[in-house]
Amino acid sequence: MADGKCTKRYPRPLVAETVTGNDGYPVYRRRSKEDNGRTIKVKVQNQEIEIGNEFIVPYCPLLSRIFETHANVESCHSAKSIKYLCKYVTKGSDMAVFGIASENANDEISNFQMGRYVSTNEALWRLLSFQILKDIPQLYI
Numbered sequence: 001m002a003d004g005k006c007t008k009r010y011p012r013p014l015v016a017e018t019v020t021g022n023d024g025y026p027v028y029r030r031r032s033k034e035d036n037g038r039t040i041k042v043k044v045q046n047q048e049i050e051i052g053n054e055f056i057v058p059y060c061p062l063l064s065r066i067f068e069t070h071a072n073v074e075s076c077h078s079a080k081s082i083k084y085l086c087k088y089v090t091k092g093s094d095m096a097v098f099g100i101a102s103e104n105a106n107d108e109i110s111n112f113q114m115g116r117y118v119s120t121n122e123a124l125w126r127l128l129s130f131q132i133l134k135d136i137p138q139l140y141i
Contacts, residue, residue: 011054024078028058 001007014032021027030053031037039052063071118126 014052014054020078024080026074030054030056 012030013027014030014035014037015027016029016031016035018029019027033039033052037053039050041048041050043049057070058072058074060071060073063073
């Protein structure tokens with residue numbers, strides 16, 4: 001909650017069909033009470049409140065049953081989501097390094113080693129001895 005509003009944009013709007021929103025993300029079908037949607041009455045601070053589908057997080061009942069946990073599978077069909085997936089797969093972990101040395105110590109080798117970053121992809125590529133750089137251009141005929 002921030003300024004009295006949910007930061008995850010709940011309650012979500014009730015819509016009859018799943019559509020792609022203006023931001024490229026899907027707006028999932030959420031049935032209203034009139035459209036055969038379910039509601040439940042919950043007691044909060046000695047008041048009975050009726051909660052409908054606008055407050056429910058999307059989930060997959062089959063995966064939830066198989067893995068005995070909340071499992072959410074969402075459609076991935078916009079350019080933004082593809083960009084996010086590619087960025088997520090190649091992102092590296094954060095790193096912070098500090099050291100204590102005298103003022104006049106200038107060790108270029110350790111400075112290079114500490115300042116170099118090797119991502120998980122590059123590390124695996126090198127461990128499996130795949131070629132990183134090709135010296136000879138390939139000719140395709």
